[in-house]
Amino acid sequence: MEKEFINEFGKIYSKVIYLPKHYAVVVEWYGYTTRAQVELVGNFIQEWGKGHTFTVFVNDCTNIISVWEDSIEWFSRIWVQRMKGRGLKKFIHIAKSGSFGEQIGEQLYQILKEQMQFYSYKNRADAMYFVESSKTSLNN
Template identity: 25%
Template structure:
């Protein structure tokens, strides 16, 4: 069952769902993202990752409006450290390529480099294929 987080206006800004068939957590971020909303949402997605012993995150920013540079440093120095420590290894980040959110995602990618396997995609099918390939490599080891 998906978790929905609401902003101050009572609108859903994030849904978090564990996809049992694919064994990954799917985050769908929607609209403008505040610093406190990003912290609450990112922290909330750690719970299903931990509960399911899941190493794979599919983060969808295609519906995000505007940049979220204000939270990149926190994601890199706080959230990313905790996520990796609890077992997250692969992070597929889907964006609209020409969006301001994509620029924020590039900064995050650079900051998390070396800590997680993180790739940015403009196509959901490609992101899912990358996660499946990573899962298959673990199975084949």
């Protein structure tokens, strides 16, 4: 599965990809994203996830230019908690050093570090290597 989300200016602000072999959902974020957009993508995954299993969530903020100041609470304390209830175990965050995406990752880490396995990478290649080489199953 692959789904793109397009803003009112015709620009892609997010892409969701499912990797069934690795029980992973990868979300790519682009440009400036609003809380409404973050919630729309999250709610799509939540609905879609009713018929699919995933234990790994990859949050790719490599190309984001906003800090999610108004989205962190909803995303981490509501959405991630719902997904944990459905089996989410690993959260992988990707962001460049010194970027808005890195700030998002630092905030998410502080909230989620005690709740699940949290991994942070500076580039997508390393993160995806981890996903593809990890023993990923419904139990770990």
